Amino acid sequence: MLRVLIIKKKHLYIVFTALLVLIIGITLLMFMSKSNETFSESLKYAYKKISPEQAKMLINNNNDLTVLDVRSEREYLDGHIPNAVLIPYKLAKNNYSSLLERGKKYLVYCDTGKKSEKIAKTLSSNGFSRIYLLAGGIEKWNYDLVR
Structure with a gap:
């Protein structure tokens, strides 16, 4: 037993x-x-975080890409990614639907990536399905800037 x-x-x-x-x-x-893709149950679509190297390739290989700088005008004038369009954070957060087209492809960045991630979440949760986020923001960008 x-x-x-x-x-x-x-x-x-x-x-x-x-x-x-x-x-x-x-x-x-x-x-x-x-994965680098960020998903949430509340998001209809996902945005993709990409490295500066991936962003550089994306910019070089996509004529239909719009690069959005969501920093302040002063920061934009101090140096921005070539061909970037300035849409300050508050304006982008509140007026994205009248400023941007849902079917277009966007790369969003700010200083560190925190504000641009909020914009990417807002856009993706409102039907913008082709959103890329520069991970680490312009601080991680090791390429030429336009001044």
Whole structure:
């Protein structure tokens, strides 16, 4: 009788260990396969965060891309990405529907990426399906600026 209980206890430990390893493995897999695309249940569409290198390629390879600078006018005049259009943050946040076309492709940036991410979320949740976000903002941009 005692031997049966020991065997059952041993099996219980084996099953518990296997489940723990499985849970840790699934958690690691989910963590390691994190995508750059940002999704939310409240968003109808997604925007994609891209690196400065990817943004440079996107700009060079897409004539239909509009680059939106959502910083202040003074910051824009101090230096901006070539061909960028200035739409200050508050104006973009409140008047995006009258200023922008839903079917167009946009690359949005600011200083650090925080304000531009808010704009990207606003646009994507309101039917703009082709939104790219410069990760890290212009601070991470290592290419020429127009002054």
